[in-house]
Amino acid sequence: xxxxxxxxxxxxxxxxxxxxxxxxxxxxxxxxxxxxxxxxxxxxxxxxxxxxxxxxxxxxxxxxxxxxxxxxxxxxxxxxxxxxxxxxxxxxxxxxxxxxxxxxxxxxxxxxxxxxxxxxxxxxxxxxxxxxxxxxxxxxxxx
Amino acid sequence: xxxxxxxxxxxxxxxxxxxxxxxxxxxxxxxxxxxxxxxxxxxxxxxxxxxxxxxxxxxxxxxxxxxxxxxxxxxxxxxxxxxxxxxxxxxxxxxxxxxxxxxxxxxxxxxxxxxxxxxxxxxxxxxxxxxxxxxxxxxxxxxxxxxxxxxxxxxxxxxxxxxxxxxxxxxxxxxxxxxxxxxxxxxxxxxxxxxxxxxxxxxxxxxxxxxxxxxxxxxxxxxxxxxxxxxxxxxxxxxxxxxxxxxxxxxxxxxxxxxxxxxxxxxxxxxxxxxxxxxxxxxxxxxxxxxxxxxxxxxxxxxxxxxxxxxxxxxxxxxxxxxxxxxxxxxxxxxxxxxxxxxxxxxxxxxxxxxxxxxxxxxxxxxxxxxxxxxxxxxxxxxxxxxxxxxxxxxxxxxxxxxxxxxxx
Ligand SMILES: [Zn+2]
Numbered sequence: 001x002x003x004x005x006x007x008x009x010x011x012x013x014x015x016x017x018x019x020x021x022x023x024x025x026x027x028x029x030x031x032x033x034x035x036x037x038x039x040x041x042x043x044x045x046x047x048x049x050x051x052x053x054x055x056x057x058x059x060x061x062x063x064x065x066x067x068x069x070x071x072x073x074x075x076x077x078x079x080x081x082x083x084x085x086x087x088x089x090x091x092x093x094x095x096x097x098x099x100x101x102x103x104x105x106x107x108x109x110x111x112x113x114x115x116x117x118x119x120x121x122x123x124x125x126x127x128x129x130x131x132x133x134x135x136x137x138x139x140x141x142x143x
Numbered sequence: 144x145x146x147x148x149x150x151x152x153x154x155x156x157x158x159x160x161x162x163x164x165x166x167x168x169x170x171x172x173x174x175x176x177x178x179x180x181x182x183x184x185x186x187x188x189x190x191x192x193x194x195x196x197x198x199x200x201x202x203x204x205x206x207x208x209x210x211x212x213x214x215x216x217x218x219x220x221x222x223x224x225x226x227x228x229x230x231x232x233x234x235x236x237x238x239x240x241x242x243x244x245x246x247x248x249x250x251x252x253x254x255x256x257x258x259x260x261x262x263x264x265x266x267x268x269x270x271x272x273x274x275x276x277x278x279x280x281x282x283x284x285x286x287x288x289x290x291x292x293x294x295x296x297x298x299x300x301x302x303x304x305x306x307x308x309x310x311x312x313x314x315x316x317x318x319x320x321x322x323x324x325x326x327x328x329x330x331x332x333x334x335x336x337x338x339x340x341x342x343x344x345x346x347x348x349x350x351x352x353x354x355x356x357x358x359x360x361x362x363x364x365x366x367x368x369x370x371x372x373x374x375x376x377x378x379x380x381x382x383x384x385x386x387x388x389x390x391x392x393x394x395x396x397x398x399x400x401x402x403x404x405x406x407x408x409x410x411x412x413x414x415x416x417x418x419x420x421x422x423x424x425x426x427x428x429x430x431x432x433x434x435x436x437x438x439x440x441x442x443x444x445x446x447x448x449x450x451x452x453x454x455x456x457x458x459x460x461x462x463x464x465x466x467x468x469x470x471x472x473x474x475x476x477x478x479x480x481x482x483x484x485x486x487x488x489x490x491x492x493x494x495x496x497x498x499x500x501x502x503x504x505x506x507x508x509x510x511x512x513x514x515x516x517x518x519x520x521x522x523x524x525x526x527x528x529x530x531x532x533x534x535x536x537x538x539x540x541x542x543x544x545x546x547x548x549x550x551x552x
Pocket of ligand 1: 057
């Protein structure tokens, strides 16, 4: 049994980052090519999640993109019992994954029923084509 | 980890001296007004705003022509010039809007207070008007997704492709982590909601007036977003509330007993998102509420034990319970135990809480109804009156940039 999440439906897209927030472009470009890229300050090595133009720790505008191992644990999760949107029929779980590197990302889990999700569970990233021009990162229980 | 975070992020910074605070004891709320609270007003938000503001001005013993400042949330959909034209305010000299949704509720009073304390205006009205039940509902994802897709807020773009669309789920993420870290059992969390429903039975203006609830009713209600059940959620409401703010000098001539502002504070800690601050060291707490509490206590000179009645912004029961912890009314992870059995938060308990029913059982007017109730408690006119109440603490939306007030008689 898998999550009821169906990425073939017309899901809401991320904000128009190329207009509003250009910092997010490399992140989603990475996802489109099957990589989970994290932004890190080149000066003080602070993780910048979500990506941004300036490091809030040292105000440097220099940063680097580091490929995550894609491994992490479920830090928390919430399960909709009433659908919030036609694209996401209930039950629908959203998870907060804490990556090995430290940053936390909101995502969803594939290959597990909502009632079996647990805080602390090991997960690893997978990439899902949600539409012709849109790829999502999701997670599955670690092997 | 939390203590370290707080020490480094907040306490290292200098804070303004209390004796230079122009608001403390120098400003008061002298008028409160509201409309009926309903599930379907069949009126527009402009109409509701006009009624609430007129009622507040009447309550203060003023006329509309005395008002020279208006203060609202950026979320309010009533056009301010249209409102001014409808009310007939002859010459408005001061306007301001506060961002952050319900987190800005108490901040509107703080900004109005700053305006009157510095002589920019004499009488400022803070208001909130919304058809949240019959119109645009924040709890529904389909309409919200459209709003969020246009919101100039970076982080939402990472969330709604996963159907993470509504405040309840955002709060559920905090709640699950909090339960995990402190071993909180799901079925033990109902006393908070239950006591607020009791208060609503005394308040004819409450949406849930005449609709009592048992603990079993709480448990039997459907899960909306695990771990939150139906009656852990605030009640979508149509209505409006308005407040009149002026200086303590002018307040002496007011028709009503003034509610003086002892302290007002806002907090926007680093890495704060709008209800989704998941990249802070902790997900199980509300650092902005903690900081607001610390500032309110520092400025007022009071501590948690000096608060006679608390009006905590509770979009969800867990949000109210965690605020009890952050504000020092109990220890971390002890909020559920604090509410166990309900006696501590009932009207004769050690901390009477959300005495008109709160956002869960009175109305969801973005917390403005909580400020009005605090004023009633200090006047001695509340429907569940705390005997001899002299101090009241009010908070605004938790889990986002927030604000708070301590008022006194
Ligand atoms: Zn840096």
